[in-house]
Amino acid sequence: MTGRARSTDGYAAEAATLAVRYESIRFEDVHADILHLVPAAPKRVIDIGAGTGRDAAALAGRGHRVLAVEPTAELRAAGERLHPEAGITWLDDGLPDLARVRAAPDRFDLAFLTAVWMHLDRAERQVAMRALDDLVVPGGRVFMTLRHGPVPPGRRMFQVTAGETVTLAAASGFAPVHESRRGDMLDRDAVTWTMLVLEKAEAA
Numbered sequence: 001m002t003g004r005a006r007s008t009d010g011y012a013a014e015a016a017t018l019a020v021r022y023e024s025i026r027f028e029d030v031h032a033d034i035l036h037l038v039p040a041a042p043k044r045v046i047d048i049g050a051g052t053g054r055d056a057a058a059l060a061g062r063g064h065r066v067l068a069v070e071p072t073a074e075l076r077a078a079g080e081r082l083h084p085e086a087g088i089t090w091l092d093d094g095l096p097d098l099a100r101v102r103a104a105p106d107r108f109d110l111a112f113l114t115a116v117w118m119h120l121d122r123a124e125r126q127v128a129m130r131a132l133d134d135l136v137v138p139g140g141r142v143f144m145t146l147r148h149g150p151v152p153p154g155r156r157m158f159q160v161t162a163g164e165t166v167t168l169a170a171a172s173g174f175a176p177v178h179e180s181r182r183g184d185m186l187d188r189d190a191v192t193w194t195m196l197v198l199e200k201a202e203a204a
């Protein structure tokens with residue numbers, strides 16, 4: 001690898017294998033701890049770093065309107081092929097700025113960032129949290145998972161704690177409504193996950 005490492009490093013080359021892996025687990029199992037915090041009524045959802053769209057498709061299936069944002073072209077193409085559901089729109093954009101999403105007028109009740117946040121370095125996480133603040137409406141929720149443990153070869157990943165994420169989120173008006181820890185659903189050695197749900201304060 002040459003030049004500065006990027007958050008998407010490793011994903012394009014492995015897209016075919018990863019597509020099978022991501023689609024081998026169910027949204028309802030991945031998010032079992034926080035499902036009760038996903039509203040039943042139809043909402044505007046943004047799935048950031050959507051991968052092959054497993055979560056986006058399940059959320060569309062529950063009646064939500066989903067914008068699936070994925071910067072890795074190979075994963076986005078797989079997602080569009082695997083999940084042609086009417087309720088999903090795919091977009092090429094990325095954290096930390098999400099410039100294309102933010103240039104559009106749409107704002108969101110729910111944001112999902114499943115296994116994405118720890119790809120950003122500290123400075124990027126600060127910019128990204130401000131982007132979430134811009135995109136999520138008052139009273140809206142951010143559903144985030146953080147991976148802990150060894151970094152796979154060829155990837156760029158940081159050890160990000162729940163505590164520092166909650167502190168960063170607080171500066172943008174988000175309060176934690178759920179935090180839990182669980183093992184890895186794909187049985188990778190020494191990998192654990194934080195499940196975090198943040199709620200944005202209602203407008204004063």
Ligand SMILES: C[S@@+](CC[C@H](N)C(=O)[O-])C[C@H]1O[C@@H](n2cnc3c(N)ncnc32)[C@H](O)[C@@H]1O
Pocket residue numbers: 007008011022048049050051052053054069070071072075093094095096113114115116119
């Ligand atoms: C571990 S995969 C998770 C994919 C999907 N959310 C899932 O749970 O199956 C991480 C995803 O984050 C995407 N990603 C990496 N850097 C990103 C960035 N800066 N902005 C948005 N997505 C990013 C990758 O392309 C990849 O699809």
